[in-house]
Amino acid sequence: MMFRKIVLFLVLVTTTYIGAAMEKNTYIIHMDKIKMAAKLFHEGDSMQTYQAVIDSINEMGNFTCPKIAAFGAGDLNYPTFAVNFIGGVQNGSLEYKRTVTNVGTPTSYYAVQVEVPNGVSMIVNPKILSFNKLGRKLSYKVTVVVVGKSKTSSDSSFGSLTWVSGKFRVRSPIAVTWQ
Numbered sequence: 001m002m003f004r005k006i007v008l009f010l011v012l013v014t015t016t017y018i019g020a021a022m023e024k025n026t027y028i029i030h031m032d033k034i035k036m037a038a039k040l041f042h043e044g045d046s047m048q049t050y051q052a053v054i055d056s057i058n059e060m061g062n063f064t065c066p067k068i069a070a071f072g073a074g075d076l077n078y079p080t081f082a083v084n085f086i087g088g089v090q091n092g093s094l095e096y097k098r099t100v101t102n103v104g105t106p107t108s109y110y111a112v113q114v115e116v117p118n119g120v121s122m123i124v125n126p127k128i129l130s131f132n133k134l135g136r137k138l139s140y141k142v143t144v145v146v147v148g149k150s151k152t153s154s155d156s157s158f159g160s161l162t163w164v165s166g167k168f169r170v171r172s173p174i175a176v177t178w179q
Helices: 002-018 024-042 047-058
Strands: 081-085 093-101 108-115 120-125 128-131 137-146 156-165 168-178
Touching (some): 081 093, 081 137, 108 120, 108 168, 120 156, 128 137
Parallel strands (some): 081 168
Antiparallel strands (some): 093 137, 108 128, 120 137, 156 168
C-alpha cells in the first residue's frame, strides 16, 4: 500500500513539474531529484532517506503553473516518437524537434534513414547532421503527415528513424496511433 502511495505521489509531482512554467535548468534539477527519490525507494532505502530527497525538492520553492501548458509531451527531447492523431483526422500533421549531442568521433556525419509507418508520410530536416567537435549539439525536425483515408481508433503503425554514420546507427522508434 505504501509503495502505491509513493508511486502516485511521484506521478503527481512529475506531472506538476512537467506542466510548470520553469526555467530549463530548474526543471532538470527537479526531475533529477524525482528520479533519485524513485531510485532510492526502489533500492530499499529508508523512508527517512526518501523523505530527505522530497524535502529538498520542496525547498526549491514554489512555482505557478501556466493557464495554458508551456509544452506538450511531444516537445520533450526523448529519442522515441509517439505520434497521436485524434479522431478521424485527414490531412493532419504534427511536428517534432529533437536535439542530439555528438558523443563519438569529433568530426562525423550522420545521414537519416526512415522506415515510415503506414498511414503517414514523414519529412526530416536536415537530412544530414554534420558534427565538427565532440559535445556539439545539433537539432532536427520531423514532420508527420496523415496520408490516405482516415484511420479508426484501433489503428496503429510503427516505424523508425535512424541516423547512420559508417558503423554507427542511432535508432529512434516511431509509433503512430489514431485515437
